[in-house]
Amino acid sequence: MKKANLPSIRAQNELKKLGADIAAARKRRSITQARLAEGAGINVSTVRRLESGDHGISLGVLAMVLVVLGEPSRLGSLLDGAKDEVGQMLDTQNLPQRVRSASKKAAKSPISSATASPDDNGEAF
Numbered sequence: 001m002k003k004a005n006l007p008s009i010r011a012q013n014e015l016k017k018l019g020a021d022i023a024a025a026r027k028r029r030s031i032t033q034a035r036l037a038e039g040a041g042i043n044v045s046t047v048r049r050l051e052s053g054d055h056g057i058s059l060g061v062l063a064m065v066l067v068v069l070g071e072p073s074r075l076g077s078l079l080d081g082a083k084d085e086v087g088q089m090l091d092t093q094n095l096p097q098r099v100r101s102a103s104k105k106a107a108k109s110p111i112s113s114a115t116a117s118p119d120d121n122g123e124a125f
Contacts, residue, residue: 007055016053023051025069039068 007015026036033051037044042061050057050065063075081087 012053012055015055019051019053022065022069025071026051029069031068036065036068040064 006012026033031039033044033047037047040047040061041064046057046061047065050061059075063072066072066074077083079087
């Protein structure tokens with residue numbers, strides 16, 4: 001039998017928090033586990049597993065539960081680039097040390113500077 005891949009302790013804790021947050025959101029909306037299960041097209045036992053932080057719940061189930069809770073866009077915005085602090089930090093670390101001016105060959109572009117708008121070459125001056 002193949003050994004199941006269990007998430008790290010950190011991932012387990014995050015899944016438990018997610019499950020508790022889903023349970024709290026359901027209760028704030030006065031929705032029973034049975035009604036949530038019916039709306040999401042799943043069994044009540046799956047709702048219980050989700051709310052307990054079970055790592056075997058599929059993203060499809062999570063997506064349907066979020067729809068029933070009125071939060072369908074939450075899953076899609078998890079790693080939104082505008083909110084990805086780690087990704088932004090890595091991008092910043094990979095910036096060049098200095099920026100050199102364009103070479104003389106690149107300066108002789110077919111578009112004259114008189115007809116170029118600020119957006120054409122990315123410079124506003």
